[in-house]
Amino acid sequence: MKRAGALLAAAGLGLIAVFAVPGVSPGATGPNGETLTLEPACFDYPPWHGVTLTLTGFPPHSVVQGEIGLPGGGAAGYGPVQTDDNGSYSAYSSTDSPGTFTGSVEWSGGSLFESRYIDCARVRGSPEMKPPIVRFGEQEIGYFSAPKNVTVTNRGPGPLIIRRVRLAGRHPEEFLIAADACSGQKVASGNKCFLRVRFGPQADGSRGARLEMATSVRSDPYPIALHGTGFTRPHPEGNHPISARVEPTSVAGATRQCFAFSAREGSAPLTRALVRFAGEQTRTDAEGKSTICKVFAYPGTRTARVSKRGYRSALLRIHVSAATGTSAVAVDPGGESLRLRADCSQYPPSHIVRIYLAGFAPHTQVTGGVDLPGGGGAGPVTVETDGNGRYFTYFGSSVPGRFAVRIHWSGGRLAAALNVDCSQPG
Numbered sequence: 001m002k003r004a005g006a007l008l009a010a011a012g013l014g015l016i017a018v019f020a021v022p023g024v025s026p027g028a029t030g031p032n033g034e035t036l037t038l039e040p041a042c043f044d045y046p047p048w049h050g051v052t053l054t055l056t057g058f059p060p061h062s063v064v065q066g067e068i069g070l071p072g073g074g075a076a077g078y079g080p081v082q083t084d085d086n087g088s089y090s091a092y093s094s095t096d097s098p099g100t101f102t103g104s105v106e107w108s109g110g111s112l113f114e115s116r117y118i119d120c121a122r123v124r125g126s127p128e129m130k131p132p133i134v135r136f137g138e139q140e141i142g143y144f145s146a147p148k149n150v151t152v153t154n155r156g157p158g159p160l161i162i163r164r165v166r167l168a169g170r171h172p173e174e175f176l177i178a179a180d181a182c183s184g185q186k187v188a189s190g191n192k193c194f195l196r197v198r199f200g201p202q203a204d205g206s207r208g209a210r211l212e213m214a215t216s217v218r219s220d221p222y223p224i225a226l227h228g229t230g231f232t233r234p235h236p237e238g239n240h241p242i243s244a245r246v247e248p249t250s251v252a253g254a255t256r257q258c259f260a261f262s263a264r265e266g267s268a269p270l271t272r273a274l275v276r277f278a279g280e281q282t283r284t285d286a287e288g289k290s291t292i293c294k295v296f297a298y299p300g301t302r303t304a305r306v307s308k309r310g311y312r313s314a315l316l317r318i319h320v321s322a323a324t325g326t327s328a329v330a331v332d333p334g335g336e337s338l339r340l341r342a343d344c345s346q347y348p349p350s351h352i353v354r355i356y357l358a359g360f361a362p363h364t365q366v367t368g369g370v371d372l373p374g375g376g377g378a379g380p381v382t383v384e385t386d387g388n389g390r391y392f393t394y395f396g397s398s399v400p401g402r403f404a405v406r407i408h409w410s411g412g413r414l415a416a417a418l419n420v421d422c423s424q425p426g
Contacts, residue, residue, distance in 0.1 A: 028112040033057040036112040038103050040189060041092055042120035042159040049120045050094030051101040058087040064107045069115075071099020081381075092393065098122075123158025124217055125189060129224050134211075136199040136228035142315060144200035144303050147178045150211065150224055156189030161216035165195060167226075169209035174201050175226050176301040176317065181344060182213070183299070191345050196300065200315075201230025240265055242273065244306040244314035249291060257320060258293040263306050270308060277304035277318070296320045298344075330416040335359040336389075338407055340418040343394065347422035350396040353403040360389035366409045373401025373420075 028036045034057045041050035053068055065079025068091060076093040083089045093101075098119035105112050130151050139145045154160040162182045167175055175197060182193040201207050207228050212221035242263055249260040259277070261284070263270040269288030274281060282290045284306075296302075302320055307313035330338045336359045343352040351373070357366060362385065369379025378395065385391045395403065400421035407414050 028114045030057075030110050030112055032109065034107075034109070034112065036103055036105050036114050038101060038114050038116040038118075040116075040118045040120065040123055040157055041094065042118075042123055042188065047096045048094040049096070049098045049118055050092060051103070051116065051118055053091045053093075053103040053105075055083060055089040055105055056087065058083045058089075058107070060085050060087050062087065062107055064089060064105050066103065066105035068093040069102035069104075070095045071097050071101065120158060123156075125154040125156055125158050125160025125187065125215075127160055127162075127213070127215060127217065127222060128153045128155050129213070129222065133225040133227065134197055136226070138229045138231055139199050139201050140233050141201050141203065141230050144176070144198045144315075145228070147196040147198050150195040150197060151192055152182055152187070152194065152213070153192045154187040154189055158189060159216075160187040160189075161185075162187065162193065163214040163216070165211055165213050167209055168212050169226070171202075171207045172209045174207050174228075174230075175199055175209045176303070177211075178302060179298040179300040181298045185345065187345060193345050197226060198303070199226070199228040200303070201228060204230050204232055240310065241312045242270060242306050242308065242314040244316055246304060246316050246318055257296060258291055259304075259318060261290050261292070261304065261306065261316075263288045263308075263314070265311070270311070273306050273308040273311075275304060275306050278302055294320075330414045336409075336412065336414065338405060338414040338416050340403065340405060340416050342418060342420045342422070344420075344422035346396065349398050351398070351400045351420045351422045352394055352396040353405075353418055353420055354394045355392065355405055357385060357391040357407070358389065360385045360391075360409070362387045362389050364389065364409055364411075366391065366407050368405060368407035370395050371402070371404040373397045373399050373403065 037054050039052045039054065041052045051068060055064060060083060062083045063080050064083060067075045067077040069075045070093060078091045081089060100115055100117045102115045134148050134150060136145050136148065162185050164183045165177065165180055167177065177195060178198050179196040182195055185193055187193055207230055209226045211224040211226065214221045242265065244261065244263050246259050246261050249258050261275045263273040263284050271284055271286055271288060273284045275284065275290050275292065277292050278294045280292045280294060282292055284290045300320060302318045304316040304318055305313055339356040341354045343354050346352055364385045365382055366385060367380050367382045369377060371377050383391055400423060402417055402419050404417040405415065
């Protein structure tokens with residue numbers, strides 16, 4: 001069983017070649033520096049053993065065509081297509097058996113050929129964390145610092161599965177993971193994910209903890225050290241403490257996560273208290289209540305503060321889940337489906353949409369195109385579903401915005417659109 005997919009990097013300034021890591025295979029080089037390389041693409045293993053063919057060093061908008069040969073016979077052709085503004089192009093294909101993949105390209109100036117044996121069952125990733133130590137410096141007790149980023153890069157050559165990330169060590173309760181784009185992710189070779197961590201000391205002096213990242217590479221978790229110093233500062237706040245609570249709630253018509261806040265002084269509702277959460281702020285009503293709704297692109301722990309002049313403010317920790325609205329689905333009456341899913345594993349700089357077709361008859365010819373953020377586009381291109389009636393590809397843009405996908409086949413047509421903005425983690 002085989003399947004084929006193509007990532008077109010030809011149309012518009014916003015479209016970029018993603019998951020391309022030149023030099024991972026010996027490569028074939030043309031007379032003017034044109035290069036063809038093959039990279040293991042194991043992000044869908046199991047069951048798929050995949051390869052990414054990457055062209056670099058071509059003149060911008062060169063017309064190229066070629067194919068990816070699959071183990072055991074068969075091939076996935078591409079083109080004629082144009083290279084992008086940087087003279088690059090990428091295509092992807094996969095099969096359910098390991099073996100030798102071949103790649104070829106022809107253009108007006110010549111041709112290139114390359115081969116590589118790929119077995120995703122034997123290839124594992126290698127994580128690199130930056131920075132290895134996160135230093136927060138001094139932080140006032142009772143307040144959380146601004147978030148600091150930790151970037152996890154898979155140096156390959158295979159995929160890296162990150163099972164979970166957690167806090168451990170001396171003072172884990174004084175740190176929080178504000179955004180987690182790594183846990184539960186399969187990170188392809190050369191790709192990245194990120195974490196955002198904050199520090200909120202509960203005592204004076206040196207405070208420390210560590211992030212522990214459990215992966216598919218080894219049994220022991222990878223540690224990332226966290227360090228900060230707490231200090232006390234006199235406050236002009238009043239002596240009356242605010243008793244604050246928060247709980248998830250639902251709001252009619254809202255597609256975002258909503259949280260209901262309540263503030264009291266003793267047994268009495270506290271009115272006009274200021275509630276600040278995730279960049280939003282509101283004031284409590286006559287019953288001491290307010291609601292804030294927000295979309296969160298990544299799961300994590302956020303903080304909210306409830307304050308009022310003359311009162312001692314209250315700090316709340318709130319666990320949020322991954323965003324609703326990061327996918328879009330269209331389904332034909334015959335059962336064929338088109339699904340779009342946002343992928344921020346390459347941000348910065350890439351905003352990516354992953355495209356899945358399912359429920360088609362085996363080896364159905366499907367024609368489609370993509371409208372990209374900023375006005376660019378790709379297609380139309382015709383592809384063939386695999387033996388299970390499925391197909392996968394992905395597109396990237398250097399700017400956020402709306403990806404719109406249209407497909408048609410002999411039995412019908414589907415369209416779906418999704419706004420992708422990886423710069424807004426919530």
